[in-house]
Amino acid sequence: METKTLLALAEEFGSPLYVYDAAKILHQYARLQKTFMKVENLRIHYAVKALSNISVLKLLKKAGAGLDTVSIEEVQLGLLAGFSPDKIIYTPNGVSMEEIEQVAALGVQINIDNLSILEQFGAKHPETPVCIRINPHVMAGGNSNISVGHIDSKFGISIHQMPHLLRIAQNTGMHINGIHMHTGSDILDIEVFLYAAEILFEAATHFKELEFLDFGSGFKVPYKKDDIETDVEELGRKLTKRFNAFCSEYGRNLTLAFEPGKFLVSEAGYFMAKVNVVKQTTSTVFAGIDSGFNHLIRPMFYGSEHYIENISNPGGKERFYSVVGYICETDTFAGNRRIAEIKEGDILCFRNAGAYCFSMSSNYNSRVRPAEVLWHNGKGYLIRQRETLDDIIRNQVILEF
Numbered sequence: 559m560e561t562k563t564l565l566a567l568a569e570e571f572g573s574p575l576y577v578y579d580a581a582k583i584l585h586q587y588a589r590l591q592k593t594f595m596k597v598e599n600l601r602i603h604y605a606v607k608a609l610s611n612i613s614v615l616k617l618l619k620k621a622g623a624g625l626d627t628v629s630i631e632e633v634q635l636g637l638l639a640g641f642s643p644d645k646i647i648y649t650p651n652g653v654s655m656e657e658i659e660q661v662a663a664l665g666v667q668i669n670i671d672n673l674s675i676l677e678q679f680g681a682k683h684p685e686t687p688v689c690i691r692i693n694p695h696v697m698a699g700g701n702s703n704i705s706v707g708h709i710d711s712k713f714g715i716s717i718h719q720m721p722h723l724l725r726i727a728q729n730t731g732m733h734i735n736g737i738h739m740h741t742g743s744d745i746l747d748i749e750v751f752l753y754a755a756e757i758l759f760e761a762a763t764h765f766k767e768l769e770f771l772d773f774g775s776g777f778k779v780p781y782k783k784d785d786i787e788t789d790v791e792e793l794g795r796k797l798t799k800r801f802n803a804f805c806s807e808y809g810r811n812l813t814l815a816f817e818p819g820k821f822l823v824s825e826a827g828y829f830m831a832k833v834n835v836v837k838q839t840t841s842t843v844f845a846g847i848d849s850g851f852n853h854l855i856r857p858m859f860y861g862s863e864h865y866i867e868n869i870s871n872p873g874g875k876e877r878f879y880s881v882v883g884y885i886c887e888t889d890t891f892a893g894n895r896r897i898a899e900i901k902e903g904d905i906l907c908f909r910n911a912g913a914y915c916f917s918m919s920s921n922y923n924s925r926v927r928p929a930e931v932l933w934h935n936g937k938g939y940l941i942r943q944r945e946t947l948d949d950i951i952r953n954q955v956i957l958e959f
């Protein structure tokens with residue numbers, strides 16, 4: 559999106575503000591679809607937890623996406639957005655048997671990731687088709703190292719537990735219709751992903767009634783100029799070939815599923831905040847903005863480096879700044895970053911603010927959460943109002959003394 563458009567939106571809707579570019583979301587969706595064009599049945603389930611605004615869900619529904627959900631509330635948001643239950647997959651971790659039963663009763667595809675629940679569910683509902691989340695024990699590391707073995711992950715059923723898994727399936731007579739994996743990390747090397755896929759294919763041969771294979775997500779997106787990203791085009795070419803070959807061996811045309819979150823929405827998002835104060839100390843210059851980790855926690859939580867631009871002074875002479883928030887704790891967005899000269903009142907724009915930004919925001923310090931705007935066909939649509947004090951006190955039960 560153009561700087562002047564973003565600046566105009568910040569003026570119109572106030573700061574801090576989240577803006578999402580609908581065209582970029584649709585572009586990413588189409589890109590993934592295109593690279594897997596030669597797979598007969600492809601399903602892309604958008605991972606709701608990345609950005610769960612209902613208007614964004616509706617946009618992706620229009621594009622033909624399904625949803626990947628991790629809580630019953632996300633399932634309900636999806637239904638509110640108009641998705642039919644059979645377009646939703648539910649991949650929780652550590653939730654109760656009751657919640658899984660409630661979601662299954664809605665007609666949503668459930669995905670089970672532990673043997674205990676699998677056994678209980680299979681015994682009670684042998685007629686409900688279930689997908690199994692496998693843990694292939696493969697992690698995509700910074701340097702194509704493959705670590706296979708005993709990884710301390712709470713996710714998925716270990717491939718080493720396959721005999722036990724098969725015994726449960728057999729004893730309960732349950733119907734396993736899908737196999738799933740989600741390694742979770744930013745994939746830098748597609749060979750690692752393909753290696754994990756081989757483990758999934760091998761696991762799949764144990765089940766005779768499969769309808770789909772779900773390869774999860776973990777596509778890495780660029781965070782700055784010349785940053786590395788997952789080469790989805792190459793992945794598409796290679797995995798398509800392998801997948802189609804597997805289907806002929808298996809004797810049935812399966813559906814290939816993915817569940818990207820970050821890939822679809824990260825780069826579409828812009829977060830804008832106003833500089834309240836420029837504070838020169840003996841060691842650095844702080845730019846203090848009207849926001850904090852209550853609105854964008856990723857730098858503090860994961861050490862994420864979001865590119866920051868002074869859109870009030872584009873092309874201005876660059877200086878070094880530490881960009882900090884107003885929360886009364888260490889609240890650093892960026893340390894010693896080159897940014898075009900900042901004056902009080904300027905609007906800073908954070909890139910890659912689509913995924914895991916608003917959806918992880920909170921009311922810490924009793925601050926209201928920002929508004930959200932969807933930029934679509936040359937117009938900015940308000941898709942969430944800025945909160946007010948009423949939102950903060952809504953559920954409080956106030957005692958009088």
Ligand SMILES: *Cc1c(COP(=O)(O)O)cnc(C)c1O
Pocket residue numbers: 605607608626628649740742774775776777817818819820821913
């Ligand atoms: C979070 C999650 C995703 C999405 O991951 P991204 O890195 O945002 O693409 C997909 N599947 C499952 C099961 C998840 O928990």
